[in-house]
Amino acid sequence: MLGALAFLTLSASSASAKNGFDMAAGQPSGMGKEALLEGWRSFGDGWLLLDMCIVLLMALVLGAAIAYHPSTRRRMSNLAILEQPKTFLMYSMVAAVVALIVKLQPAMAFVIFGIGGLLRFRTMVGEAKDTGRVILVTVVGLCCGLKIFIVAIPVTILGWILIYLLEQQVAGVIRISGVESEQLREAIGVYRDLILKSDCQIIGEQTKFIKREFQFVVQAPQRFEREALQSKFDALEEPLRAKVDWEGL
Numbered sequence: 311m312l313g314a315l316a317f318l319t320l321s322a323s324s325a326s327a328k329n330g331f332d333m334a335a336g337q338p339s340g341m342g343k344e345a346l347l348e349g350w351r352s353f354g355d356g357w358l359l360l361d362m363c364i365v366l367l368m369a370l371v372l373g374a375a376i377a378y379h380p381s382t383r384r385r386m387s388n389l390a391i392l393e394q395p396k397t398f399l400m401y402s403m404v405a406a407v408v409a410l411i412v413k414l415q416p417a418m419a420f421v422i423f424g425i426g427g428l429l430r431f432r433t434m435v436g437e438a439k440d441t442g443r444v445i446l447v448t449v450v451g452l453c454c455g456l457k458i459f460i461v462a463i464p465v466t467i468l469g470w471i472l473i474y475l476l477e478q479q480v481a482g483v484i485r486i487s488g489v490e491s492e493q494l495r496e497a498i499g500v501y502r503d504l505i506l507k508s509d510c511q512i513i514g515e516q517t518k519f520i521k522r523e524f525q526f527v528v529q530a531p532q533r534f535e536r537e538a539l540q541s542k543f544d545a546l547e548e549p550l551r552a553k554v555d556w557e558g559l
Contacts, residue, residue, distance in 0.1 A: 346457060348457065349457030349458065349459045349460075350459060352458075352459065352460035353459070353460060355460075358460060359460060359464070362410065362460060362461060362464050363464055363468075365406055365409075365410065366403060366406050366407075366464065366465065366468050367468075368406075369402045369403055369405065369406035370399060370402060370403060370468075370472065372402070373398055373399050373401075373402030373403070374395075374399060376398065377394070377395035377396075377398035377399055377402075378395050393481060396476045397442055399472065399476065400442030400443060400446065400472070401442050403446065403465070403468070403469065403472065404442060404445050404446050404449065407446070407449045407450070407453075407461065407465050408422050408449060410458075410461050411449060411452060411453060411456070411458065411461065414456075414458055414461070415456055415458070418452070418456070422449065422452065443473070446465075446469055449465075450462050450465055450466055450469075453465070477532075478531075478532055479529045479530065479531060479532065480529070480530045480531075480532065480534055480558070480559060481513075481527075481528070481529050481530075481558055482527075482528060482530065482556065482557055482558030482559030483525055483526070483527055483528070483556075483557040483558060483559075484501075484505065484525060484526045484528060484554065484555075484556060484557075484559070485523065485524075485525040485554070485555040485556075485557065486501055486523065486524055486525065486552045486553070486554055486555075487521065487522060487523040487524075487552060487553050487555070488522065488523075488552040488553045489522055489549075489550065489552045490522070490549065491519070491522060493549045493550055494517075494519065494522060494524070496550065497524075497550045497552065498515075498517060498524050500546065500550055501524075501526070501543070502515070502526065504539065504542050504543065505526055505528060505539070508530075508534070508538070508539045508542075509530070509531050509534070510528045510529065510530045510531075510534065510539075511528060511529045511530075512526050512527070512528055513527045513528060513529055514526075514527040515527065528559070530559060534559070536556060536559050540554065
């Protein structure tokens with residue numbers, strides 16, 4: 311941990327020196343009124359702003375072509391696989407932002423590499439897609455520190471829209487167990503119909519006959535009410551009524 315921090319400090323010092331920073335003199339050339347104004351003047355260049363937006367959108371479009379490949383969608387059988395496309399899109403955008411930063415400030419490559427490794431392996435941030443968001447806001451903060459507002463602001467806006475769109479549908483797993491073997495096939499059909507009638511989309515399903523258990527990987531609308539569907543499950547007749555476990559919904 312200390313080694314990583316030392317590495318980041320040395321890299322940042324090197325980057326500062328290469329970009330005209332002289333902290334020892336007390337008046338770094340990359341700071342002050344002119345440096346701040348220079349960061350905002352970039353918005354006057356419409357072609358540069360358009361270039362940034364096209365780069366980010368292309369990264370998302372091409373990343374989506376791989377993330378939502380129909381071959382992988384057909385084999386979705388659990389929640390982790392269902393959430394993978396969101397992670398791919400977030401990382402695709404992060405990579406594009408990193409490339410833009412390095413293009414404008416080549417000396418920052420080592421700093422970004424060190425920050426990414428520190429966050430990925432030393433910080434507990436939950437799921438992979440959450441790691442992507444953490445790295446994204448980190449590089450946005452890095453852009454602000456470097457006064458590359460022409461990158462930071464479009465990335466923030468596009469990132470906000472991306473997260474909003476990706477979280478419009480709730481993904482989860484509905485696992486049913488305890489049905490007698492004789493009623494298992496009938497129960498699968500009944501539960502499937504109830505799920506579909508609740509405006510949920512079934513992405514994948516799996517049946518374990520030995521364990522008398524089956525599960526559905528579903529995508530639910532944002533307005534989905536878990537309690538309403540659970541009440542329908544509870545209203546089933548005794549031979550078909552079973553234990554229902556929810557994951558992610």
